[in-house]
Amino acid sequence: MPTWRTHRAIVKAAWPPELPRGELLRGVLRGVVEPDIEADLVTRCRKKRCREARAPHHDPPEALVRWYYDLAHFFRARGDMYSAGRALGRALHYLHDGAVKTKKWLLLNVHDDVEAQMDQLTSQLPHICNGAKHRRSNNPVEALCHAYALTSALLRQFAADAISPQIGAYYKARGRRKKIYAASAVVLAAVATAVAMPYAALVPAAVGLLAISFWTPRDYVLAMRGGAMCLRPTWGKPAMTC
Numbered sequence: 001m002p003t004w005r006t007h008r009a010i011v012k013a014a015w016p017p018e019l020p021r022g023e024l025l026r027g028v029l030r031g032v033v034e035p036d037i038e039a040d041l042v043t044r045c046r047k048k049r050c051r052e053a054r055a056p057h058h059d060p061p062e063a064l065v066r067w068y069y070d071l072a073h074f075f076r077a078r079g080d081m082y083s084a085g086r087a088l089g090r091a092l093h094y095l096h097d098g099a100v101k102t103k104k105w106l107l108l109n110v111h112d113d114v115e116a117q118m119d120q121l122t123s124q125l126p127h128i129c130n131g132a133k134h135r136r137s138n139n140p141v142e143a144l145c146h147a148y149a150l151t152s153a154l155l156r157q158f159a160a161d162a163i164s165p166q167i168g169a170y171y172k173a174r175g176r177r178k179k180i181y182a183a184s185a186v187v188l189a190a191v192a193t194a195v196a197m198p199y200a201a202l203v204p205a206a207v208g209l210l211a212i213s214f215w216t217p218r219d220y221v222l223a224m225r226g227g228a229m230c231l232r233p234t235w236g237k238p239a240m241t242c
């Protein structure tokens with residue numbers, strides 16, 4: 001994985017002018033190295049047995065990165081800029097690690113070498129990435145510039161996507177209304193069916209209601225970003241939560 005110095009240098013170089021520094025930046029500089037100390041656990045299920053494993057850094061689940069991004073919004077809406085930064089930093093850590101392609105089948109530790117070279121290139125950020133090709137790669141310039149581009153994009157998105165607590169509360173209410181409507185529709189359909197065929201509607205209705213109770217409407221994600229609710233992650237156990 002990229003060195004701590006690399007992680008932090010990418011953040012500093014990619015920080016957009018529209019985002020305040022201060023506590024937020026301090027939090028990001030901490031969070032961007034944190035997953036190496038405090039691991040996130042992902043739940044892996046094979047057949048019926050589930051177990052928890054350390055989240056893979058070089059091929060992180062998208063849901064994990066997105067969850068930390070939403071968590072950063074949650075803390076910002078609540079006015080806790082340091083925690084917002086830490087959550088955002090954790091999301092960025094995985095994006096950085098994911099930019100480096102590893103060759104697992106090689107006995108030689110090739111990717112350590114790539115990462116040492118990336119570390120030496122950080123002093124040339126951001127101009128080294130001007131017009132440079134960037135993608136998930138084991139070429140140090142391409143990987144570094146990919147991490148830089150992803151970081152810049154996520155930070156800008158974070159600056160642009162801010163949701164106020166009032167809007168968050170609105171989305172929470174709207175999401176709840178949608179769930180109630182969906183549940184009522186299932187119950188009404190079951191009642192209508194039961195008139196003709198008693199009991200035939202019971203099992204599908206129960207399945208439908210269960211599905212609705214597990215369903216997370218998009219409104220809830222926006223409500224979390226507004227600090228109005230804390231969603232449970234679906235991918236496992238995060239090291240940091242709201």
Ligand SMILES: [Zn+2]
Pocket residue numbers: 001035036057093097
């Ligand atoms: Zn890592």
Ligand SMILES: [Zn+2]
Pocket residue numbers: 134135136145146147149150
């Ligand atoms: Zn890229």
